[in-house]
Amino acid sequence: MATTTATLILTSPDITGHSFNMTQSATLTKAGSSTGLDEFTGVTSRKYTSAQTDTVVVADSIYVDTTVAHKVYIRNTSTGASDYILVELEGNVIIGRLYPGDWMFIPYGGTLDVQVTTVATNVSIEYGVFSQSVVS
Amino acid sequence: MATTTATINLTSPDITGDPLNLSKTATLTKAGSNTGLDQFTGITTVVYAAAQTATNIVAAAAYADTTTAHKVYIKNSSTGTSDFVTVELGGSNVFMGRLYPGDWCFFPYDGTLDVDIDTSAVGMKVEYAVFSQSAAS
Numbered sequence: 720m721a722t723t724t725a726t727l728i729l730t731s732p733d734i735t736g737h738s739f740n741m742t743q744s745a746t747l748t749k750a751g752s753s754t755g756l757d758e759f760t761g762v763t764s765r766k767y768t769s770a771q772t773d774t775v776v777v778a779d780s781i782y783v784d785t786t787v788a789h790k791v792y793i794r795n796t797s798t799g800a801s802d803y804i805l806v807e808l809e810g811n812v813i814i815g816r817l818y819p820g821d822w823m824f825i826p827y828g829g830t831l832d833v834q835v836t837t838v839a840t841n842v843s844i845e846y847g848v849f850s851q852s853v854v855s
Numbered sequence: 856m857a858t859t860t861a862t863i864n865l866t867s868p869d870i871t872g873d874p875l876n877l878s879k880t881a882t883l884t885k886a887g888s889n890t891g892l893d894q895f896t897g898i899t900t901v902v903y904a905a906a907q908t909a910t911n912i913v914a915a916a917a918y919a920d921t922t923t924a925h926k927v928y929i930k931n932s933s934t935g936t937s938d939f940v941t942v943e944l945g946g947s948n949v950f951m952g953r954l955y956p957g958d959w960c961f962f963p964y965d966g967t968l969d970v971d972i973d974t975s976a977v978g979m980k981v982e983y984a985v986f987s988q989s990a991a992s
Contacts, residue, residue: 826952
C-alpha cells in the first residue's frame with residue numbers, strides 16, 4: 720500500500736510574545752488501520768472564467784463514507800488579496816473563505832459534497848482528494 | 856501586525872506512478888488584505904477522561920464573522936490506530952470527517968458556525984487552535 724505523509728508547519732515570530740514554531744506530520748492511513756490510503760485524484764487545477772455558485776469539487780457519491788479517513792486539499796491559487804473562494808459542505812454549510820494563497824486540508828467523511836463559490840471572474844483553484852478504497 | 860505562515864507538505868513515493876511532492880506556503884492575512892492575522896488562541900491540549908459528544912472547541916460567538924480569514928487547526932494526538940475524533944460544524948453537527956490518531960486538519964473558518972468534536976473512546980488527547988482576525992484593521 721502507498722505511503723503518504725502530510726506535514727503542517729506553522730511559524731510566526733510575533734503573533735504571541737515569543738516565536739511560535741510547530742510541525743506536525745501525519746501518515747495518511749485508512750480508518751482504524753495502519754494501512755496507507757490507496758487512492759488519490761491527483762491535483763486538479765481550474766481557472767473559473769465566471770463566478771461560481773456551489774460548484775462541486777468533491778462529490779460524495781464517488782467515495783465510501785462514514786468509517787473513512789479521506790482527506791481533501793484545496794488551495795486558492797489566485798493572486799491579489801481579495802478574490803476569495805467560499806468553501807462549503809453540501810447544504811450551504813460554510814467552512815470558510817480561502818483568500819488568495821490560502822489552502823486547507825480536512826478530513827472528509829464522504830457523506831456530503833464539497834462545494835465552492837467564487838465572487839470574481841478568473842479565480843483559480845487547485846484541489847485533490849486522498850481516499851481509501853473498499854479494498855482492505 | 857504579525858506575520859504567520861502555514862506550510863503544507865504532501866509527499867508520497869508511491870500513491871501515483873510518479874512521486875508526489877507538493878509544498879505550499881500561505882501567509883495568513885486578514886480577509887481581502889495584506890495585513891497579517893493578529894489573534895491566536897495558542898495551542899490548547901485536552902485529554903478527555905470520557906468520550907465526548909458535540910463538544911464545542913471553537914465558539915462562533917467569540918469571533919468576527921463572514922468577511923474573515925480565520926484558520927482552525929485540530930489534531931488527534933491519541934496513539935494507536937482506532938480512536939477517532941469526529942469534526943462537526945454548526946448546531947446540527949454536520950459531519951465533516953474523522954481524524955484518526957496522528958491526523959491533523961487546517962481549514963478556513965468564517966465564524967458563523969461552531970466547531971464541535973466527538974471522540975470515540977475514553978482518554979483521548981486532542982489539540983486545537985484558532986488563528987483569527989480582530990475587528991481592528
